[in-house]
Amino acid sequence: MAAGCLWRRLWQGSAFPVSYASRIMHKQCFLPNSSLGARLAGSHVDTQEPKTNPLVSISDEPEILYKRLSLLVKGHDKAVLDSYEYFAVLAAKELGISIEKVYNPPKTIERLTLLKSVHIYKKHRVQYEMRTHYLCLELKYITGSTAAVYLEYVQRNLPEGVAMEVKRTKIEKVPDHVKEPVWYTAPQVEETQVKS
Amino acid sequence: MWGCVCPSRARSRGCPTGNLSSELGAAQRVLEDAFVRRFLRGTFPGALLAPPVLRRRGRALLVSAQVSRALPPARLLFLQGYSELLLSALHSCPVRIEITTLRAPAVYKHL
Numbered sequence: 001m002a003a004g005c006l007w008r009r010l011w012q013g014s015a016f017p018v019s020y021a022s023r024i025m026h027k028q029c030f031l032p033n034s035s036l037g038a039r040l041a042g043s044h045v046d047t048q049e050p051k052t053n054p055l056v057s058i059s060d061e062p063e064i065l066y067k068r069l070s071l072l073v074k075g076h077d078k079a080v081l082d083s084y085e086y087f088a089v090l091a092a093k094e095l096g097i098s099i100e101k102v103y104n105p106p107k108t109i110e111r112l113t114l115l116k117s118v119h120i121y122k123k124h125r126v127q128y129e130m131r132t133h134y135l136c137l138e139l140k141y142i143t144g145s146t147a148a149v150y151l152e153y154v155q156r157n158l159p160e161g162v163a164m165e166v167k168r169t170k171i172e173k174v175p176d177h178v179k180e181p182v183w184y185t186a187p188q189v190e191e192t193q194v195k196s
Numbered sequence: 197m198w199g200c201v202c203p204s205r206a207r208s209r210g211c212p213t214g215n216l217s218s219e220l221g222a223a224q225r226v227l228e229d230a231f232v233r234r235f236l237r238g239t240f241p242g243a244l245l246a247p248p249v250l251r252r253r254g255r256a257l258l259v260s261a262q263v264s265r266a267l268p269p270a271r272l273l274f275l276q277g278y279s280e281l282l283l284s285a286l287h288s289c290p291v292r293i294e295i296t297t298l299r300a301p302a303v304y305k306h307l
Contacts, residue, residue: 074216108217132217160251160258163216 064144068100068169071154073135075162081135084162088137088154095150100138107133228257228287236261236293239279243267245301256290257283265297272297 071088075081085102092099109131116124142150151166158164214222229250236248240263248261263272276293283291 074219076216110217130215130217156254158254160253163219 065171066142066144066147066168067140067171068167069139069142069147069151070167070169071137071139072105072165072167073137073158073162074132074164075135075159076131076133077161078133080159080162081133084159085135085137087157091154092137092139092150095146097139097142097146097150100140102135102137105134105136107131225252231286232257232259232283232291235279235283239275240267245298256292257287259291259293261293261295262302263295263297265299 073081073084073088075084081104089099089102109129111127111129113125113127115122116126139150147168155164214220214225232250233248236259237244240261243264243266245262245264248259251258251260267275272295276295280291280293283293
């Protein structure tokens with residue numbers, strides 16, 4: 001079958017793992033044969049190079065690992081934050097990110113006491129307050145690329161009037177000069193020098 | 197293992213949530229809002245049925261305005277495009293204006 005030959009040619013040519021395009025090719029093999037065969041018989045597969053998806057980037061740099069990703073979401077309306085919490089938790093579950101904990105830190109109220117009247121009447125005042133509700137979402141053991149994707153998605157859908165602060169805790173390899181204590185490896189000092 | 201805490205403001209780059217605690221730029225947003233409201237009142241003379249609703253999503257300013265059907269649609273679209281372009285240039289952030297045309301101002305509550 002023509003589609004099968006194409007699939008084998010792509011697979012032989014590629015040195016990379018199965019790309020998105022070839023996965024789609026494989027799925028197309030199961031479509032009704034008559035129409036697909038007729039269409040593919042006329043067309044040419046121009047290159048023998050693997051068809052890489054432009055959206056997927058493969059780099060040689062090692063992935064940054066995050067021990068914890070802490071999202072602090074601030075808003076004036078608690079209902080908005082609750083709905084956003086449902087959305088963010090659902091998104092994390094769909095992407096397979098493990099959630100450490102989700103909690104609401106206590107709200108902060110900033111109060112202003114101003115004079116009620118434009119002129120005199122010092123005893124009559126007016127009080128305004130600005131309430132800030134918080135939502136803290138902590139995700140654990142997440143890679144750099146997953147974090148980038150999740151954060152971009154979640155930040156693009158941030159509601160109006162809501163702010164977010166992100167704190168990342170990276171995991172780094174212990175540097176080699178710290179692994180062993182200095183006094184085991186340093187050259188021994190001569191005793192004559194110490195006396196003088 | 198060493199841990200490195202790198203705080204980063206994800207809401208930054210001009211997303212104005214000025215009134216929240218430990219967020220900056222409240223006064224700037226007030227000025228921008230006042231300017232946009234005055235500008236729209238002048239651009240749609242007598243046709244604006246209600247004070248426009250301003251929202252901010254990321255860096256962009258979304259304006260929802262209710263306009264009466266007195267103006268012909270071509271003129272309305274031109275005014276919309278012109279205001280969007282001018283406001284975006286002045287505030288250096290994308291401004292999007294959504295216009296709803298009504299025959300009479302919408303009533304929210306009968307007293």
